[in-house]
Amino acid sequence: MNHFVSVADVPDIPALVSRALAYKNDPYQDVTLGERRRIGMLFLNPSMRTRLSTQVAAQQLGMEAVVFNVGSEGWALEFEEEAIMSGNTVEHVKDAAPIMGKYFDILCIRTFPSLKNREDDYSELYINQFIKYAGIPIVSLESATLHPLQSFTDIITITEQLALQGKLDTATGKPARKPKIVLTWAPHVKPLPQCVANSFAQWVNAWGEADFVITHPEDYELEPSFTKGATITHDQDEALKDADFVYVKNWSTFNDYGKIYVNDPEWMLTNEKLALTNNAKVMHCLPVRRNVELSDEILDGPNSIVTTQAGNRVWAAQAVLSELIRRK
Template structure:
């Protein structure tokens, strides 16, 4: 049997995604179980985390398992990912050994590794988590790289809880200002899951420079076609918000300026008006608002929006715990 990983929701059918969401909802109703009894998961954090680490550690514990947290370069040796390289620099061991050794110790490996923000042609290949999946002999879970599939499931579960059937609901994925250029992972993932759920999706961004990577746009158009939804790009704030059922906010750096962020900065600075505020939300169809968190208040969204009944960001954050239990249980179940 081919080993199944959870690297991207594009590897999963709509039926499989629905099944994971149903299992997550069941865990939300009944949080404790023994699906991971006697099992362990290595959580590899190359980047900081609060919600992801907490929810994975507790999720494993709630299901009778044990989580081990490692931060390569801090409390574990720096890891080399290049094949055929002469390791005479800062790295101490190769992923070929790391992944195979961990596979002898644990039953699951989960990885969080952000792009290096220097060369998108390199970062878009997602080589860190792909290397773990290549060499590991246990299932590998994506805890955020250039996509964030666990966040996708948490978001989808929250939307289903509040809206029920998501088919053809109007969904706005809006770029927002941030003083720093951020990863496109959550934006990529929001696009993927909303189109996979058959929603009518608008990607709202200031200029064509902020359209997401062509690979993820192609996946989005494919998902929309297969699931009866739609996908379009807009630079018109009022047109995008009008009649929306969901507004999902995220900031990301413009890919044409990847690695040249000082040149991109003036464009970002000129578009602070993309903040989600009450006036924009008033254009929606009593729409929901959400964000993956962390969120800079009064930069990405106003206090009034964050504190309104329309904001389901806390529900979405809670759901990380439940969907990750579903993912871990499903992957353990194949072994």
């Protein structure tokens, strides 16, 4: 593993899941591994769980994590090649990134999409420029189109739940039978990136151990290269039937990019809808708009595993960082 920006960087998902769960069992087992190593954490956008869980993971590996909020502590970066920088951007990534490569062993970056220009966002220019110029491993803390630490956490969490339910083949680390996993769109008050949905689809498909269904209203189709392999339906009730896991998430439109079309509150998951499932565990990446995306009754009920899921962010980050350190 040279970088961690997409599932394509991971040669063996179940092996990485095993490592993460081993850290959960014994957090400080590799506390000397990161000695005299540093990660830089660059935030072009806000973050809570990703920020904190990565700091915790670094500490448990004995590494120093240095946080830098690019906007408020520094200045606007330029990402376009050959730019004549007479505008608002103060420093080009071509100049900033190689210096990060001198100060740190691993560079972690969060950068959101504009939601204004699909082609630009889906080119992943920002994170790709850091890969191109930093000269050290890059870890995505969520980029314009993907959120791999979240999705890796999701696979860890599903695996862990299956193990708790006695449904995991412990020899292979794979499900004894494929669980039905449903990704369902949910309403929201403002247009959100497609990252979490894209990335979850990408990881579940790459993992290949699920009967995977995506459901959303018309007009909310996702980028096909990420969803390919999943069953896609506009009928939420049909999708939820016999589900083992329901992943709830809002996203804005992909085709007519970054818009909210229908925002039907009927799409919010309730206990009534949960009754259609196979007593499914309910997941969400957080933050969640209560009683808009997800009802209190679900979030406060016995089927929600969102806190466990968010807690697992630490072990995902720790497994990824440890892989990148060992690589060097």
